[in-house]
Amino acid sequence: MTTKSPEIHEPRACDAALARAFEFLGKRWSGVILGTLRDGPAGFSELRRAVGNISDSVLSERLSELGSAGLVQRSVVAGPPLSVTYSLTDGGQALVPAMRELSAWAKKNLPPPA
Amino acid sequence: MTTKSPEIHEPRACDAALARAFEFLGKRWSGVILGTLRDGPAGFSELRRAVGNISDSVLSERLSELGSAGLVQRSVVAGPPLSVTYSLTDGGQALVPAMRELSAWAKKNLPPPA
Numbered sequence: 760m761t762t763k764s765p766e767i768h769e770p771r772a773c774d775a776a777l778a779r780a781f782e783f784l785g786k787r788w789s790g791v792i793l794g795t796l797r798d799g800p801a802g803f804s805e806l807r808r809a810v811g812n813i814s815d816s817v818l819s820e821r822l823s824e825l826g827s828a829g830l831v832q833r834s835v836v837a838g839p840p841l842s843v844t845y846s847l848t849d850g851g852q853a854l855v856p857a858m859r860e861l862s863a864w865a866k867k868n869l870p871p872p873a
Numbered sequence: 874m875t876t877k878s879p880e881i882h883e884p885r886a887c888d889a890a891l892a893r894a895f896e897f898l899g900k901r902w903s904g905v906i907l908g909t910l911r912d913g914p915a916g917f918s919e920l921r922r923a924v925g926n927i928s929d930s931v932l933s934e935r936l937s938e939l940g941s942a943g944l945v946q947r948s949v950v951a952g953p954p955l956s957v958t959y960s961l962t963d964g965g966q967a968l969v970p971a972m973r974e975l976s977a978w979a980k981k982n983l984p985p986p987a
Contacts, residue, residue: 771915771923777908777972780979785899794891801885809885828984850982857978858891860971865894868964870942 783828788813788821793830793851794858800834800846830854897942902927902935907944907965908972914948914960944968 784790788810795801795809807818822845825831830851836842847855898904902924909915909923921932936959939945944965950956961969 771909771912771919773905773909773923773925774911774972774976776979776983777976778905779983780975781898781904781908782901783979783983784895784975785904787896790895790899791887791892794895795885795887797888798885805885809887811887830982853982854975854978857971857974858888860974861894861898861968862888862891864968864971865890865897868944868967869890869893869897 786821786824788817789825790858792818792821792825793847793854794862796831796845796847796851797855797858800844802842802844806845825851900935900938902931903939904972906932906935906939907961907968908976910945910959910961910965911969911972914958916956916958920959939965 784793791810792806795806801809803815803818803822806822807813807815810818813821822831822833826833828850830848831845832848834844834846836844898907905924906920909920915923917929917932917936920936921927921929924932927935936945936947940947942964944962945959946962948958948960950958
């Protein structure tokens with residue numbers, strides 16, 4: 760509205776969808792679980808070992824959040840022994856290209872862990 | 874090494890770089906600040922307004938973390954009035970394609986905020 764120096768006073772908005780993505784995927788373990796399922800379905804114990812440092816109850820909670828968000832599905836595989844596997848839904852699969860980009864970016868541009 | 878049912882017992886590892894990306898970018902506001910700087914340099918107050926709901930001290934802290942990680946640079950623009958702007962470094966710019974993908978993915982696949 761005013762005519763203040765235009766070069767830096769343009770109104771700026773944050774990208775709400777991007778903010779939502781970072782909030783959702785940045786929740787401890789959520790993104791990592793999705794990233795681990797990128798390579799195919801996995802059982803609960805396999806996921807827990809791959810993610811490392813996660814308790815059973817937190818992993819259960821995250822898997823059910825990811826399920827409610829429609830990104831991960833739980834399937835019962837007829838046995839014997841009967842088993843349960845978790846896999847990405849189409850919505851979860853749709854994240855794979857972005858995860859590949861993010862991973863490549865992090866390798867090049869993020870400082871190594873302390 | 875063993876010959877247990879191969880279909881779901883392959884050892885699985887999480888992608889450490891991806892985990893690091895989600896941890897780093899998922900830290901409250903960090904990803905959003907980078908996303909906001911995608912459109913060009915911004916001053917402190919402009920960033921604070923765009924991000925919304927962030928205090929001056931937290932924004933300062935995040936900008937200095939992003940600076941230490943080599944993703945955001947601070948420039949003093951000779952005035953008058955003298956001003957300071959923040960912009961993405963090459964490392965920060967390299968994240969832009971992944972942010973675009975993430976944002977498009979979130980629009981389609983994430984449940985709307987409660």
